[in-house]
Amino acid sequence: MxxxxxxxxxxxxxxxxxALRSGTxxxxxxxxxxxxxxxxxxxxxxxxxxxxxxxxxxxxxxxxxxxxxxxxxxxxxxxxxxxxxxxxxxxxxxxxxxxxxxxxxxxxxxxxxxxxxxxxxxxxxxxxxxxxxxxxxxxxxxxxxxxxAEGDLAWLFYTSGTTGRPKGVILTHRNLRMMATTYALDVDAVLPQDHSLYAAPMSHGAGLYNFQFVRAGACHVIPESRGFDPAEIRALGEKLGDLVFFAAPTMVKRLVSHALQAGYGGEGIRTIIYGGGPMYAADLDEALRVLGPKFAQIYGQGESPMTITAMSRTLVAADDHPNAASRRASVGIAQSCVEVRVVDAQMQEVATGEVGEVVVKGDTVMAGYWRNPEATAAAIVEGWLKTGDLGRLDADGFLTLTDRSKDVIISGGTNIYPREVEEALLTHPQVFEASVIGHPHPEWGEEVVAFIVLTGEGLATAELDDWCKTQIASFKKPRRYVFVPELPKNSYGKVLKTSLREQLAEGRPAGAGEGRE
Incomplete structure (x- = not known):
């Protein structure tokens, strides 16, 4: 269909x-x-x-x-x-x-x-x-x-790993129909009076969420700013009512900050679905206190769009369960269209509470990568999608993510892949080696930090900025540069990014010279 x-x-x-509004x-x-x-x-x-x-x-x-x-x-x-x-x-x-x-x-x-x-x-x-x-x-x-046909391509979503070029994720009509159908079962109700707001890019999860609202006959609202502006969202909520929208945790943080300054209590907002990055417990607690029980959470990937686990508004706001705090820190339970397991390197399930790789299987899992059978075979094993994320399941089925096995940086809800930034930096004639990592940032979630080994001296960070602008999108540029005499490596020559993260966390970058904040 x-x-x-x-x-x-x-x-x-x-x-x-x-059906469609530009602002009001x-x-x-x-x-x-x-x-x-x-x-x-x-x-x-x-x-x-x-x-x-x-x-x-x-x-x-x-x-x-x-x-x-x-x-x-x-x-x-x-x-x-x-x-x-x-x-x-x-x-x-x-x-x-x-x-x-x-x-x-x-x-x-x-x-x-x-x-x-x-x-x-x-x-x-x-x-x-x-x-x-x-x-x-x-x-x-x-x-x-x-x-x-059910298996015909509908949406070709390009994602990237930490190596190589972007990969095209094949999402079929069936994949997207099941994604939209399960939303009402696991995430939130879909009501004809809803105003589905697109404050995040429609090329990603926010756009994927259009289908269920079209089916229900709800209204789609594109802000006049065409992006995320807390004051504009407040005004639209107060004018239109029943706003429902997807937001990265950093967006939620900005909205809460605005609400505190403006004395706004979330009037006109019905549901905010957050995902795409880690939501820190303190930030979620403050969001619930300031805006009320309006938050639902989803965890997914392009390869299983928006549909691995979820927590409804009721589960997010619940505080009467003995495990309420740990549940709120989790990414919820498996959505109704999929099975979720945590496995070891041999794809065997680990014990409850043990950390392993998260894998998912179901009708929303992609048909494969566009014209890339090798990558498809590596990602889907016996029908199970290997997410590359590490986590653990508790006895009640709540999944808590503990780390990312991939080094993707999530800044402002947008994925930035270190390999792309490193390759751009390494094309500069004065850059001998480069290693890029994410570092916690109070507003954006993470910022891009580049450790640079030069062939000589005298390279200004402004010149590196200008160089990056000619190679990659501006939002991927490092916000900080740390110039070091050498990069820490293991016996196989692999850069130890864990060591770089530790150095930043302890405020002791291994080398003189640090670029802009």
């Missing part, structure tokens, strides 16, 4: 319900949302040759047209390739090339330079004049979405 059928059906049964301004009702997505799909098909199985990339900030285009691509049987708008065009271009996308939609239609995109791919403006004309004067009569 094509997921676009949910929009088609809602457009028929709730035609006058508010109504952009489209559900009848208009469905008609616009169908018309855009017909235009993509007729003018750009997009048909069943084709990939279409979206490289743009949040906007109402984002959802219209997403459903337009699904409508004609295509697959969307949402790309983090913060990426450098060269990085986005690599993803577009790997996905063999026929089309990329950007805010202006002029983001990429000549040679940045493959010959078969064209860039057009999302919501541009051509698209507006297609919506105003459709080329054909309205028709339902194209039928697709």
């Amino acid at each position: 094509n997921l676009a059928n949910w929009l088609h059906q809602t457009g028929l049964v709730r035609p006058d319900a508010s 301004r109504l952009h489209a009702t559900y009848a208009q949302f469905a008609l616009r997505s169908w018309a855009i799909g017909a235009w993509l098909e007729g003018q750009h040759g997009i048909c069943k199985g084709d990939r279409v990339a979206i490289f743009a900030r949040n906007c109402p047209e984002y959802l219209e285009v997403l459903y337009a691509v699904l409508w004609v049987g295509g697959a969307v390739v949402p790309i983090n708008h913060k990426l450098h065009p060269l990085e986005a271009g690599w993803i577009i090339t790997n996905a063999e996308a026929k089309l990329v939609l950007t805010e202006t239609g002029g983001i990429f330079k000549a040679g940045d995109l493959p010959d078969h791919c064209r860039e057009i403006a999302i919501g541009g004049a051509d698209m507006a004309r297609a919506v105003a004067a459709p080329s054909e009569a309205y028709r339902p979405p194209v039928p697709v």
Whole structure:
């Protein structure tokens, strides 16, 4: 079944319900949302040759047209390739090339330079004049979405490991339907009066959460800032009511800080789903005290989107259980669509309370990595997805994460992969060695710190900043540089990042010279 059928059906049964808002301004009702997505799909098909199985990339900030285009691509049987708008065009271009996308939609239609995109791919403006004309004067009569198979590709999500290039996660129509269905069972109710707010990038988890709200006929709200602004969220909550949104823990912290300064008690917010990084116990306790029992938690990965474990608002806020504190510090229990185990290196389950690797199995687990059978075989063993995260299960099934076996840095809710930053630094002629780690930061969760061994002397941190800007997205740049005479290594020559973390924690970086804060 094509997921676009949910929009088609809602457009028929709730035609006058508010569907898309830019701030408080109504952009489209559900009848208009469905008609616009169908018309855009017909235009993509007729003018750009997009048909069943084709990939279409979206490289743009949040906007109402984002959802219209997403459903337009699904409508004609295509697959969307949402790309983090913060990426450098060269990085986005690599993803577009790997996905063999026929089309990329950007805010202006002029983001990429000549040679940045493959010959078969064209860039057009999302919501541009051509698209507006297609919506105003459709080329054909309205028709339902194209039928697709359960296992057909719907969403190609690019993630990265600590080594190599990004990998395309194949998410099928069945994967996403099961993700959306289980949300109401395990995370939170989905109500027609909800206002689903997109304060986090729609290219990631926030965007994935659109499907259940479309099915329920709830309203989708894109802030006028097109991002996360605590004052704006407060105003929208007070004006619209029943706000539901996904937020990284650092966003929650910023919202709580604003609430304390403004004397705001969370009025108009129904549910905040947090995930994507560690939520510290003290921060969660303060959030509950300031904003009330509005918080639900999810733990997932791109490879099993938003669907490994969860804690409902009731479980997060509960304080009448003997293990209430440890439960609140956990990431919850297995969601209803999956099985979760903790295993040793031989994939054997460890005893309750013992630490091992978290593995997950179920209908939301990806079909595999796009055209990468070796990576797929390494990640999925006998149907079990190896998450790379370490944790332990208690007797009641609550999972507590203890560490990440991968060295991914989570800053402001966004994943930053050290290998990418290291490779960018190592292309500088004066950088001999580089090792990048995450270090706790009070606002962003973690900050990027680069330990640098130079070939000589006299390299300024500003020059390294400028160099990084030409290689990678700005948000990935190190916030601090520590110049050292050598990097600590084991007998095999592997850099001991644990030692680097200890040095930072103790305030004794192994070498003279430290860059900006």
